[in-house]
């Protein structure tokens with residue numbers, strides 16, 4: 001348990017530092033303006049709105065949509081390359097440790113209230129809802145900007161405009177609070193986006209990371225890479241006694257220890273922290289040599 | 303010692319190959335993007351307040 005407590009503190013510190021480092025333009029919050037320097041050539045790894053007054057980098061999902069919507073840009077190779085690089089190296093470690101909106105949902109989940117675990121109580125609904133991430137990615141992030149560009153000559157970043165609660169939280173609220181000119185322009189769209197944010201916030205109190213599980217297009221992208229990312233989980237089959245402690249601890253209901261590298265694991269490390277045998281390792285490199293595991297298996301079948 | 307469990311899923315050979323191929327494709331995509339000066343386009347968008355993001359449409 002001490003391990004788990006230490007891990008949780010460590011993760012909160014890293015999440016706080018990531019938020020600060022990515023959003024260090026603090027005067028922007030007072031002036032109601034955004035940072036316009038050269039660092040914004042680079043995308044941040046998490047769902048971090050580039051219109052946040054503090055943001056030092058660009059949002060990968062916003063940049064991807066802009067690239068697809070722009071008739072001159074067409075294929076955003078650089079953004080796709082960056083997303084793929086983040087995914088291949090870190091996978092959903094980004095969700096568990098670096099993304100500010102993931103942290104926001106986690107903090108809300110700490111509020112004392114009855115908790116809902118759809119994976120247990122409504123397994124089929126949960127499984128269906130998991131496809132929501134892919135639907136958001138393909139529908140609003142890729143197809144809508146692309147189709148609008150083809151049909152009208154110029155697309156719009158549809159996910160940013162109609163859904164992204166991270167944009168409302170990190171950009172909409174602070175900018176409109178500090179900038180009177182912008183405040184006067186807020187209309188029905190702002191009310192809609194505030195309702196989405198509010199719904200996500202309320203659900204986050206009840207369900208662990210509902211937006212990350214069911215809606216986030218960036219989570220869908222990193223989830224695709226989780227299976228092959230360099231930062232990964234390995235379970236030593238020689239040490240694992242199948243006691244089920246890790247399975248019960250996992251907040252994302254990943255089928256650990258049998259398949260820890262599926263698309264839903266956010267590499268929070270809680271499974272490894274509670275394993276009494278130290279059978280689960282998370283990190284770079286092959287802590288448990290995959291060859292050794294394979295030979296362990298073949299010994300068994302021999 | 304506990305006997306190794308046959309259902310603990312490992313990185314398969316196909317997945318290792320897929321990883322290597324994706325690394326190569328990633329390098330190419332980044333190179334093409336940098337050569338096309340796409341970082342300038344990212345910057346151009348990111349330094350303007352995105353009205354959609356903040357809910358003004």
Ligand code: SF4
Pocket residue numbers: 046047094095096099100101102103211212213216217218219220
């Ligand atoms: S799923 Fe999306 S919002 Fe959640 S932590 Fe990952 S990138 Fe952030």
Ligand code: SF4
Pocket residue numbers: 249250251252253254256260264265266267268269270271272
């Ligand atoms: S499998 Fe482990 S690291 Fe992954 S989400 Fe579950 S507890 Fe966290």
